[in-house]
Amino acid sequence: MSELILGPFSxxxxxxxxxxxxxxNRVAQAFVAAPLYRGFEQILQGRPAQxxxxxxxxxxxxCSVSQSVASAQALAMAMDVVxxxxxxxxxxxxxxxxxxxxxxxxxxxxxxxxxASGTYGGRGWHDRAVERFKAQSGVAGRQAQKAxxxxxxxxxxxxxxxxxxxAVQPGGTTKxxxxxxxxxxxxxxxxFRSFLETTLFADSLxxxxxxxxxxxxxxxxxxxxxxxxxxxxxxxIAEDLHLSTxxxxxxxxLSYGAFGGNDGQLFASGLxxxxxxxxxxxxxxxEDLSHAWMCGGSQHPDDGVTMPDADRLDAYSWCKAPRxxxxxxxxxxxxxQMVAGHPLIRALAVVADGRASVQGRVVARLLELALLVPxxxxxxxxxxxxxxxxxxxxxxxxxxxxxxxxxxxxxLGHWLSVEGGQIRQYQVVxxxxxxxxxxxxxxxxxxxxxxxxxxxxxxxxxxxxxxxHVIRSFDPCMRCAVH
Amino acid sequence: xVTRLKSRLSVLWLQAxxxxxxxxxxxxxxxLGLSETLERADIELLWHPSLAEEGGPEVLRLLxxxxxxxxxxxxxxxxxxxxxGSNGNGRFQILAGGLRPVSCWVRDLAQRxxxxxxxxxxxxxxxxxxxxxxxxxxKGLQYTGExxxxxxxxxxxxxxxxxxxxxxxxxxxxxxxxxxxxGLGQGxxxxxxxxSFGRPRFWADHLVHHGCARNEFYEFKASAAAPSQLGCLxxxxxxxxxxxxxxCNLRLWNGGWSCPNAGYACINCTSxxxxxxxxxxxxxxxxxxxPLGLPVDxxxxxxxxxxxxxxxxxxxxxxxxxxxDHVVVPPHCRSTS
Numbered sequence: 001m002s003e004l005i006l007g008p009f010s011x012x013x014x015x016x017x018x019x020x021x022x023x024x025n026r027v028a029q030a031f032v033a034a035p036l037y038r039g040f041e042q043i044l045q046g047r048p049a050q051x052x053x054x055x056x057x058x059x060x061x062x063c064s065v066s067q068s069v070a071s072a073q074a075l076a077m078a079m080d081v082v083x084x085x086x087x088x089x090x091x092x093x094x095x096x097x098x099x100x101x102x103x104x105x106x107x108x109x110x111x112x113x114x115x116a117s118g119t120y121g122g123r124g125w126h127d128r129a130v131e132r133f134k135a136q137s138g139v140a141g142r143q144a145q146k147a148x149x150x151x152x153x154x155x156x157x158x159x160x161x162x163x164x165x166x167a168v169q170p171g172g173t174t175k176x177x178x179x180x181x182x183x184x185x186x187x188x189x190x191x192f193r194s195f196l197e198t199t200l201f202a203d204s205l206x207x208x209x210x211x212x213x214x215x216x217x218x219x220x221x222x223x224x225x226x227x228x229x230x231x232x233x234x235x236x237i238a239e240d241l242h243l244s245t246x247x248x249x250x251x252x253x254l255s256y257g258a259f260g261g262n263d264g265q266l267f268a269s270g271l272x273x274x275x276x277x278x279x280x281x282x283x284x285x286x287e288d289l290s291h292a293w294m295c296g297g298s299q300h301p302d303d304g305v306t307m308p309d310a311d312r313l314d315a316y317s318w319c320k321a322p323r324x325x326x327x328x329x330x331x332x333x334x335x336x337q338m339v340a341g342h343p344l345i346r347a348l349a350v351v352a353d354g355r356a357s358v359q360g361r362v363v364a365r366l367l368e369l370a371l372l373v374p375x376x377x378x379x380x381x382x383x384x385x386x387x388x389x390x391x392x393x394x395x396x397x398x399x400x401x402x403x404x405x406x407x408x409x410x411x412l413g414h415w416l417s418v419e420g421g422q423i424r425q426y427q428v429v430x431x432x433x434x435x436x437x438x439x440x441x442x443x444x445x446x447x448x449x450x451x452x453x454x455x456x457x458x459x460x461x462x463x464x465x466x467x468x469h470v471i472r473s474f475d476p477c478m479r480c481a482v483h
Numbered sequence: 484x485v486t487r488l489k490s491r492l493s494v495l496w497l498q499a500x501x502x503x504x505x506x507x508x509x510x511x512x513x514x515l516g517l518s519e520t521l522e523r524a525d526i527e528l529l530w531h532p533s534l535a536e537e538g539g540p541e542v543l544r545l546l547x548x549x550x551x552x553x554x555x556x557x558x559x560x561x562x563x564x565x566x567x568g569s570n571g572n573g574r575f576q577i578l579a580g581g582l583r584p585v586s587c588w589v590r591d592l593a594q595r596x597x598x599x600x601x602x603x604x605x606x607x608x609x610x611x612x613x614x615x616x617x618x619x620x621x622k623g624l625q626y627t628g629e630x631x632x633x634x635x636x637x638x639x640x641x642x643x644x645x646x647x648x649x650x651x652x653x654x655x656x657x658x659x660x661x662x663x664x665x666g667l668g669q670g671x672x673x674x675x676x677x678x679s680f681g682r683p684r685f686w687a688d689h690l691v692h693h694g695c696a697r698n699e700f701y702e703f704k705a706s707a708a709a710p711s712q713l714g715c716l717x718x719x720x721x722x723x724x725x726x727x728x729x730x731c732n733l734r735l736w737n738g739g740w741s742c743p744n745a746g747y748a749c750i751n752c753t754s755x756x757x758x759x760x761x762x763x764x765x766x767x768x769x770x771x772x773x774p775l776g777l778p779v780d781x782x783x784x785x786x787x788x789x790x791x792x793x794x795x796x797x798x799x800x801x802x803x804x805x806x807x808d809h810v811v812v813p814p815h816c817r818s819t820s
Contacts, residue, residue, distance in 0.1 A: 109534065
């Protein structure tokens with residue numbers, strides 16, 4: 001038995017340290033630590049209620065809009081206000097823009113550069129991976145940066161700037177969109193679609209969205225040479241490195257549901273547990289603090305407290321450990337599509353013991369790009385010319401509320417209590433709080449801790465690559481995990 | 484003639500107590516994206532947490548070489564507030580893979596850098612993480628709020644003789660970051676090019692108000708009363724664009740936009756202590772109906788007199804549109820013949 005303490009990690013949002021115990025060249029146990037604490041929940045207390053709209057998004061510069069939408073929804077519930085249809089659609093567009101940009105950034109800038117590593121020299125695909133994905137110099141990374149710059153013009157049109165804007169309010173959005181701006185949005189989306197269909201998929205988004213089985217995905221991969229489309233190259237690499245067998249997390253997936261409107265949600269909410277889907281019910285949600293540098297016991301976020309205690313015995317992370325009915329859940333694009341019922345993702349789980357894998361998580365994220373962009377196109381068309389975008393309502397003296405959002409990285413919740421017009425209590429449970437949580441009182445490892453068990457560690461490897469693939473496959477955001 | 488350094492400008496970029504938003508913003512550098520923009524300007528990222536290939540022991544060795552002086556580098560960019568608590572032990576942010584606090588790494592590496600750049604208001608002034616509500620004792624590199632000092636001390640100068648260059652903003656505009664680095668690469672950004680808070684004057688000598696698309700509403704004091712309305716945001720909705728350093732409405736963001744022209748207040752995010760406004764961020768504090776935060780360089784009596792005059796002269800079109808979220812009264816079409 002040997003041990004490695006791994007960090008710092010590049011191409012991971014925020015600070016992460018992972019301790020692994022190694023037996024027979026495999027990870028036997030993993031302990032995932034978040035070594036940074038800033039204290040946003042404490043900072044929010046006592047501020048005027050609507051200040052949450054300014055402060056909460058600044059938890060994270062990658063998931064800024066997700067945090068913004070969650071705080072606006074929590075306030076909307078407290079204020080008892082329902083945004084007009086245009087405001088709902090515009091907020092969906094703003095959130096979808098961030099989620100899609102995050103998925104793109106993850107694939108091209110954070111995840112794929114690992115395959116350009118010299119460790120893989122000699123593999124059939126390695127030269128191509130270096131050319132396309134080498135960190136900073138790879139051609140694909142640069143193409144993706146340009147595509148991202150152009151795509152974020154949609155954020156400009158709808159929300160002024162990114163990251164950290166105030167466009168999403170409890171009563172709707174602050175920016176009405178005129179006819180010319182709607183046309184510009186369509187042009188931006190067309191440009192982004194063109195990048196995805198040419199460079200990422202080398203196929204139409206609709207064809208990607210229509211892949212419904214493992215066989216169909218396999219046939220699609222083999223239809224054309226490996227270098228035609230970056231997605232196909234990834235599938236070849238995944239096949240060669242058996243990435244569908246690596247990094248399997250818990251067989252439980254949670255999604256709060258995403259992009260609601262008059263005609264329901266684009267992605268439905270629920271809990272997938274060992275093959276069964278049940279409606280979303282957060283009554284059994286608790287944040288366990290037994291291995292976090294925090295004072296207190298296990299609480300629902302309605303009653304949660306955040307009080308750091310750097311001396312707590314048995315603690316090894318600033319991250320709390322959310323559990324639903326005492327169990328861990330994986331969240332993120334794979335979980336979202338499991339719950340929403342996309343046949344390809346359900347099929348990928350069937351061949352992976354009901355779980356997500358490194359391959360599955362990446363496929364789900366790219367599949368979502370193929371689902372989100374056409375949805376955004378539809379939503380732009382459904383914005384109604386001269387109708388309102390925002391309703392204005394005062395903050396009540398005393399009220400509670402919560403906001404549940406699907407960020408790119410998964411389920412994000414804000415719980416808020418207002419007294420005397422000020423924030424009495426504010427709790428955030430972010431996607432990576434779920435995925436990268438430490439052990440709980442029962443000793444149950446968090447989802448990443450579980451997913452790392454069995455990962456290969458090559459003899460002499462000081463920063464094991466397979467471990468890095470597993471970690472990055474979750475697209476972790478440590479800044480959100482501990483806020 | 485452009486003076487060029489003989490070699491590339493090498494940049495070491497660390498994230499302290501940050502949200503990562505400054506990097507996310509910088510990645511949006513128009514129109515090429517960050518990697519290619521920097522490469523064309525002969526700027527090399529020696530290590531960057533979001534972009535570098537290397538991690539783990541390799542990075543720790545690189546940082547150690549930079550710290551010992553064995554490996555020379557030009558610029559230390561720091562993103563995020565420096566967490567020095569509790570009681571100075573830096574416990575709230577230990578660099579992963581080791582035992583040293585990030586704030587200690589930053590303090591040591593700063594001594595070896597020719598230039599130190601605070602990317603964003605947290606690294607510059609502490610900003611939101613520097614709240615007294617938390618025990619993290621967060622600081623900026625050379626300021627905490629408006630108070631000189633910070634992690635490195637008030638009189639501290641980097642190897643080149645410049646103080647910390649504060650590219651503040653929450654997040655800063657990608658152009659501010661890139662152009663500051665380019666100016667350093669060309670050896671032309673000097674102390675005289677920084678304002679009294681160490682901010683590059685090429686953007687900080689402007690006010691966000693300059694070029695605001697709501698200018699006509701401002702002129703006539705035709706104010707929005709609620710979010711999404713077209714009127715000026717100063718009187719009711721907390722806009723500090725007339726006080727805030729920044730060329731946001733001149734260079735614009737994400738393809739041609741800004742905070743005020745998307746319908747919400749400028750919160751003066753480039754200024755120290757912006758995180759602690761009088762009252763709520765999105766409401767204008769007033770005394771006897773007069774906003775407390777007046778446009779800079781404007782005496783109160785003049786502001787009041789001008790407002791009364793402006794309001795009495797407000798065209799009906801401007802008054803009506805100010806409280807709508809679409810133009811309901813278009814400008815009168817005059818015949819040109």
